Every structure is written in C-alpha cells, then in structure tokens.
C-alpha cells in the first residue's frame with residue numbers, strides 16, 4: 001500500500017441551471033477520518049463520485065488533487081450507499097470480487113476472517129438473496145475492508161444496522177482502516193462524533209469544519225465530550241433543517 005495522501009477538492013457543482021454546491025474547498029487530512037454530514041440531496045454522494053473520478057449527472061468546475069500529485073485512480077476503496085452485491089455470486093465470492101476483477105489471486109483466508117468479523121461466517125456460501133438488509137450491508141463492508149487501499153470512501157456504510165451491530169462495525173472499520181485517508185458520509189451525529197478526526201458540514205455554500213471531541217477516535221460511546229459533540233451537532237443540524 002502506498003502512503004495515504006491528503007486530498008483537496010475545490011470547485012463548484014451544478015445540475016443544469018441549478019447550482020448544487022460551491023464554490024467550496026474541502027481538505028481531507030492524510031491518514032485520518034473525515035466525516036461528512038449535510039442535508040439530503042446537498043451533494044455528499046456526488047463528492048465521493050467526484051473523488052472517485054466517476055461520471056455524475058451534473059457539471060463540476062474544479063479539481064480533486066492528492067497532495068503527492070499522483071493519480072487517485074486505483075488507490076481508492078469505495079463502499080456505495082447501495083450494496084452492489086452481485087446476486088449470482090456467493091457472499092465469499094462477492095467479498096473478493098475486486099481481486100477477481102483485477103485478475104489477482106483472492107485472499108480467501110482474509111475474506112473468511114473479515115466475514116467472521118462482520119458476523120457472516122455462516123453465510124459465506126449463500127447468495128445475497130438469503131441476507132437481510134443489514135447483513136447485505138455488512139457483506140458490502142467486508143468487501144470494502146478487504147481492499148488494502150490508502151484512500152477509503154464510505155457512503156453511509158452502517159445505516160441499515162441495529163444500534164449494537166453499528167457500534168461493533170464502527171470499531172471494526174476504525175481498526176482495519178487505521179492510518180488510511182477515510183471520507184465517511186453519514187447522517188448520524190453520534191457516528192461522526194465517535195469516528196471523525198475531522199467533521200465537515202456540507203451546505204450549498206461551503207464545507208464547514210465542526211470541532212470534533214478533543215480525544216482521538218475511535219471514541220468511547222459514553223465519553224462525555226463525545227456525547228456533548230453529538231448533542232450540539234444534532235441541535236445544529238435540526239436548526240439548519242428548519
């Protein structure tokens with residue numbers, strides 16, 4: 001794995017005649033988790049697609065740059081909002097899909113270990129049709145975590161999970177992705193307060209920094225500063241929505 005780079009996105013994005021966001025500038029520090037929150041439809045998933053270099057339905061005037069000046073293509077692991085599991089493959093085969101597509105030998109022991117960590121050990125040989133929504137999301141998480149990429153983009157990766165499993169999966173992701181440059185899109189102030197080295201609030205005009213708790217992530221659920229950050233962030237987001 002190459003050294004995780006810092007990433008800067010700057011520019012404006014429009015859909016036809018309508019400006020969606022920007023001009024704005026967003027920095028993702030190297031080797032740290034940035035959590036991105038904002039109202040539905042403001043463009044959070046679009047920002048992930050821009051960093052990935054994927055096509056979007058609108059027009060982007062701006063740039064996405066890694067601080068080392070190297071292309072980001074082939075250095076990113078991505079977990080989309082929809083799980084994108086291939087229905088004709090088993091859960092294990094879906095987990096190692098990236099390696100298969102690249103013509104590499106899949107690391108099956110690692111895949112089995114990750115599937116055990118996400119609680120799907122007993123479902124490795126099943127197809128996605130046999131999984132609940134939360135189980136499918138955990139299979140997609142295992143597929144994202146197995147990729148040893150320096151940059152990781154996660155689009156609401158824990159949204160379908162029950163509260164206990166969500167806390168477990170947050171801890172697993174923090175452990176496996178330690179030291180990588182991570183951008184996590186979430187609607188959950190508790191999640192951002194727990195996981196973010198940096199918390200960013202996206203609005204049509206700007207990507208604003210929200211002060212995270214003073215301790216490094218991942219933070220304990222009951223940590224008073226984390227709870228205070230969560231409450232203040234929720235109050236702010238509710239105020240914004242009115």
Ligand SMILES: Nc1ncnc2c1ncn2[C@@H]1O[C@H](COP(=O)(O)OP(=O)(O)OP(=O)(O)O)[C@@H](O)[C@H]1O
Pocket residue numbers: 015020038039040041042043044045046047057
């Ligand atoms: N395939 C598409 N075709 C047309 N418009 C699209 C398409 N995908 C997204 N959009 C529009 O782009 C805008 C931003 O969408 P995006 O998915 O980035 O928002 P978001 O902040 O991630 O929303 P959410 O929190 O609901 O997931 C929205 O107005 C949406 O309607």
